[in-house]
Amino acid sequence: MTVQTSGNTSAAESVSGAAKKTRKSEKTRRKILDAAAYCLNHQGYALISMQTIAEHINIRAASIYYYFDNKDDLVDEVLRIGMEVVFDKVRDAVESLDADATCRERVEAATLAHLTALLDYGDYTSANIRNFSLVPMELRRNNLAVRRAYANFWRELFEHGRQSGEINADVDLTLTRLLLIGGINWSTDWYNPRKLPVEQISKEVCRIFFDGVAAPPTSQDPV
Amino acid sequence: MTVQTSGNTSAAESVSGAAKKTRKSEKTRRKILDAAAYCLNHQGYALISMQTIAEHINIRAASIYYYFDNKDDLVDEVLRIGMEVVFDKVRDAVESLDADATCRERVEAATLAHLTALLDYGDYTSANIRNFSLVPMELRRNNLAVRRAYANFWRELFEHGRQSGEINADVDLTLTRLLLIGGINWSTDWYNPRKLPVEQISKEVCRIFFDGVAAPPTSQDPV
DNA sequence: GTCTATAAATCGATAGAC
């Protein structure tokens, strides 16, 4: 209310941050993005309107156009953030493991991080996953680069496990990866945090994928 | 160009079929549903308009209202068909197996049928899966009954396997089911029929879920 | 930076001719 109202507002906080204080401009921009992510997640693309987004943060729809050229640019940024935040969390989780961590430990950490970003971290991530296939082609195309990089990260995770002999040699790793990520992405539809915490979910998910659900032979051969 | 132009079109083909010929009325109704399913799948709810749907089959938007009271009723029926066609195919596939078929064989047949319905059968199924969570609450509620019944079918499939000792006793069957269905539902995003046919996909999916991807111990304990 | 006011387009849905 005193210093940082309008005068020497400078630099953004997101990239190559210079100043330390968030400008009011940046704050409002973030609030718009948050509201857009919320609406996108709960109502879906094209069901959301600029007016609805604006109402959530008590501004007028016209004000949004001071920050974003049009609706698609706004949605585009929400989707981008949604995918990047997952990627960042997952990469951080895996890279913070010991260098000699097993493939299973890495996949488990990645699964937990992905699940956490998806369920706890909220609307950006869910908005991306739920809306990607329904969004105009151009927005999809813009989002593809990050998605490919993320897919590659997982691919390397599994291929590392294969090279170390931890994963069966004749298993389809691409299918494994798509099944795992697809399965946990779906969790936004059924997950109930009061039934099972994310830590247990990710542990159990990896148990299913690594060990399988088939019961081991009941009695060993009498050798 | 001669006989079957307009005259004696009669009776519906769908339920409790009486006559053998499809009325023009029913034919147009089906064409509208097809177009709606296509648009719903490729553009998503609320991005589709009655006009777009009408254009796909060369009629005027107003004509749709002769067959459906409003847009939501039309969407509702597309979603219902989408879920029912999967359920029907999967149930048929499982029930056509031998009575002494193993749990794994049943799950494999169910997976193949689900995948086939999803990928071959087309827009109705995908439209349901992709739009369910984004559609207005009332439409969701209408679709829940079929979805619950379908989920129960899978649940029994797995619980049967547990009771027969085929599935590990301490595996979370609910999570297994959700992971499996979620994973293959996601396949509409990545599946390429020229890379791997559905039969191989479903076989490999079941192998991953039943046996796991972990490599077996390389050398047995020297006992 | 945020607002009011409004232009321009599009949507769902209805009325009524044919």
Add this chain to the structure above:
DNA sequence: GTCTATCGATTTATAGAC
């Protein structure tokens, strides 16, 4: 059954006051 014409509501986006 399908059409044209249109109403009324809502949308994105812009213009300009403050």
